[in-house]
Every structure is written in structure tokens, then in C-alpha cells.
Amino acid sequence: MTDLPAPLPPPVVAGLPLTALAPMQDVTDLTFMRVIAHYGAPDYFFTEFFRVHSQSRLEKHIVRCLDDNTTGRPIFAQVIGEDLEQLVRTARELQQHPIAGIDLNLGCPAPKVYKKNVGGGLLRDLAHVDRILGALRAATPGGLFTVKMRIGFDDTTPFEPMLDLVNAHRVDLLSVHGRTVKEMYRSRVHYDFIARAVQRVRCPVLANGNVTSAPRAVAILRETGAAGVMIGRHAIRNPWIFRQCRELFHPPPALQSTTEPSSLPATAGATSPACFRPTFADVRDYIAHLYQATQTPGIPERIHVSKMKKYLNFVGQAVDPTGAFLREMRRAESEAELFRVCDRHLLPEPAHLIADEPYEGVIARPNCETPHPADRGSPETISA
Numbered sequence: 001m002t003d004l005p006a007p008l009p010p011p012v013v014a015g016l017p018l019t020a021l022a023p024m025q026d027v028t029d030l031t032f033m034r035v036i037a038h039y040g041a042p043d044y045f046f047t048e049f050f051r052v053h054s055q056s057r058l059e060k061h062i063v064r065c066l067d068d069n070t071t072g073r074p075i076f077a078q079v080i081g082e083d084l085e086q087l088v089r090t091a092r093e094l095q096q097h098p099i100a101g102i103d104l105n106l107g108c109p110a111p112k113v114y115k116k117n118v119g120g121g122l123l124r125d126l127a128h129v130d131r132i133l134g135a136l137r138a139a140t141p142g143g144l145f146t147v148k149m150r151i152g153f154d155d156t157t158p159f160e161p162m163l164d165l166v167n168a169h170r171v172d173l174l175s176v177h178g179r180t181v182k183e184m185y186r187s188r189v190h191y192d193f194i195a196r197a198v199q200r201v202r203c204p205v206l207a208n209g210n211v212t213s214a215p216r217a218v219a220i221l222r223e224t225g226a227a228g229v230m231i232g233r234h235a236i237r238n239p240w241i242f243r244q245c246r247e248l249f250h251p252p253p254a255l256q257s258t259t260e261p262s263s264l265p266a267t268a269g270a271t272s273p274a275c276f277r278p279t280f281a282d283v284r285d286y287i288a289h290l291y292q293a294t295q296t297p298g299i300p301e302r303i304h305v306s307k308m309k310k311y312l313n314f315v316g317q318a319v320d321p322t323g324a325f326l327r328e329m330r331r332a333e334s335e336a337e338l339f340r341v342c343d344r345h346l347l348p349e350p351a352h353l354i355a356d357e358p359y360e361g362v363i364a365r366p367n368c369e370t371p372h373p374a375d376r377g378s379p380e381t382i383s384a
């Protein structure tokens, strides 16, 4: 058996830091991946997690992402579970489909998930993680095996031992969401831990958590030394973000093929006239595109409108600083009402540029993203 790392799929532009759309349950389905690819695909996609247990079967709607992938970009299939035999069975089944690799979820913070000792819950039992990584590595011969982790459960005690397991099992790519499980989405992101992961593991690291814009991506890459960024919620708000990242990362320094962020040109991250800046009119088009793309025959309008609100909760963070768009949008119950709200906020000034960063205090999901008082006003370690 060779110790040489398997090569990652080629990125959109060789030599630039990597970009990935973060896996998001009920969001990153085939339709959403296609919509994102329309506005500027990331280098890699990840599916939402396949649940793995003794009765599990590959969820058909997630398999569809793989079998009907027309994005032109590779998709990693994410699994969540703790039963070795079932994880191996699932990994083998998934390898019958066109996947870039198998990704293990070691980060999900939902209590109903971590209480079953899966996702982020596994960070409390590294002896079992060791067994899982060994089993999945062995079940992916010649293929890519990747991990997405948080930096700990209650605290960061498991962080470095976890990184040593990543090395021991020759994980091919590591995505680090720089928060503990208990920090949910409320705290600042600990980019210093991502930098420590970059120093300690032998595989490329994707920095994840509050990569809110392309300039922030550049700043986070500089701070952490990561090989790339993984972006979730902020790609829902701004589907042009991967295109903007490439525009800001570009041009790669002459004669260097490394993706080390130290290779980012000195000007990368500065506001660049070459970087696409979406307007309110672009956002209005995006919403219409999303509405049309996510329409499913037989699904009542009211249900479809409530699905749209999941996306618009994020879009609204860049529309107005008072949160009026969000409040009005959340009250809409029909397509006509929803688009009346959009038109009222977006059409009077169609050339208005959307905010680069989400407006402070405009919270997409108040029940899990409202900062704890201790974190309120405390800056991230990065200020882009």
C-alpha cells in the first residue's frame, strides 16, 4: 500500500486556492448545486449527509445529486454515522456512483444528532473515530477519503489528537469549521485553530466558518495558511461568491503551482474593479431563478414559498441593515406576496450594489445564530 496522497480533482483554475460549497442539509441538493454552478461553480461540491445505520438506504434525492450531476464539478458524498459495518457498506454503495470521494461528518451540532454519538458527537470518543477512519480508509482503496470536523465538542481538548488521527489514516482533504460543537453557529470562528490544523496535518485543509465574502476569504487564507475555503450560508446569500473568490485570487503568481495562500499576490483581497459586484437587480433575478428552479410538480404553493424563505433568510442579510426585508418576507404566504416584497425592496434602485458583508445584527436563523452575549461585539480574529 502506498503512502502517497491521492490527487484531488483538478480545480476550476489550477494554482489558485481551492473553493468548496459546504454541505447543507435541505439546501445543497441537485437543484441548488445547479443554481450555484450557474452563477460561478466552486471547485468542489459536497452532498448533505447520508444517514448511516442498520436500516439506512442511500437517500434517493441525495443520490440524484451524484447521478444527475450536470454542474461540471466533482461532488464528494458525505456520510454521518457510527456503525463501522454500515459505514463501510454505505461507502461501498456510494462508490458505485460518480463521486469525487467519501466525506465523513464529524461536526453536526444538532442535539438530536450528536446525542446518537454521530456527527459532532463523535468528537467525544476519539477511540471510536480511530476505528471509523481506519474502516473508511480501507473501504476507499485508491479513492479519496475526506473529513469535515469541528475543533472539539465542549472544548478543544480533542483537537490535536483528532488531527493526529487524520494523519494516521491518510485522510486526503480536511475541512475545519473553526468552532466547537457547543458553539453551534453563535460564537466567533477560531481561525487560529484552523492555522494549527494546517501546520499539523499532511493533507490540504479547507478553512470553514464565516467566510462571508471574497475579501474575507483572502484574509482568512492569509491568516490560516489553508489550501482553500469552504463556504456555506454566504453562498446562499451571494451565489457569485466563488466567482468573486477566483477573481480576487487571480492571477496566480508566475511560475508557481502551489496553492499555498502565501502565494496569493500582494494585491489579492483589495477591492478590485475586475471583481463582479452584484446589484439589487441581479439579486432579484437570482430569487426568480431559485424560485423557478426549486418548483416541484404537485408541491403546493404555500410549501414552496416556505422553502424559499429558507434561502431568503440568508439573502435578506445583505438587502437592508434594518432587517425590514426579512420581516416582510417571512410574513409572505403566496408567490405573489413574496415577489411583492422582493420588488418593493429590490426594484426601486436596481443598480444598487448588494452589501459585500451581511449586515450586523440581521440574523438569518435567530434560534441558532444569535450570538451569545459574551461574543457580541467581539471581533473575529480576522478583519478583512
Ligand SMILES: Cc1cc2nc3c(=O)[nH]c(=O)nc-3n(C[C@H](O)[C@H](O)[C@H](O)COP(=O)(O)O)c2cc1C
Pocket: 022, 023, 024, 025, 026, 027, 047, 048, 049, 078, 105, 107, 108, 148, 177, 208, 209, 210, 211, 230, 231, 232, 233, 234
Ligand atoms: C442549513 C444548514 C445545514 C447544514 N448541513 C450540514 C451537513 O449536512 N453536513 C455538514 O457537514 N455540515 C452541515 N452544515 C454546516 C456547514 O457545512 C458549515 O460548516 C457551516 O454552515 C459553517 O460555514 P458557513 O459559515 O460558511 O455557513 C449545515 C449548515 C447549515 C446552515
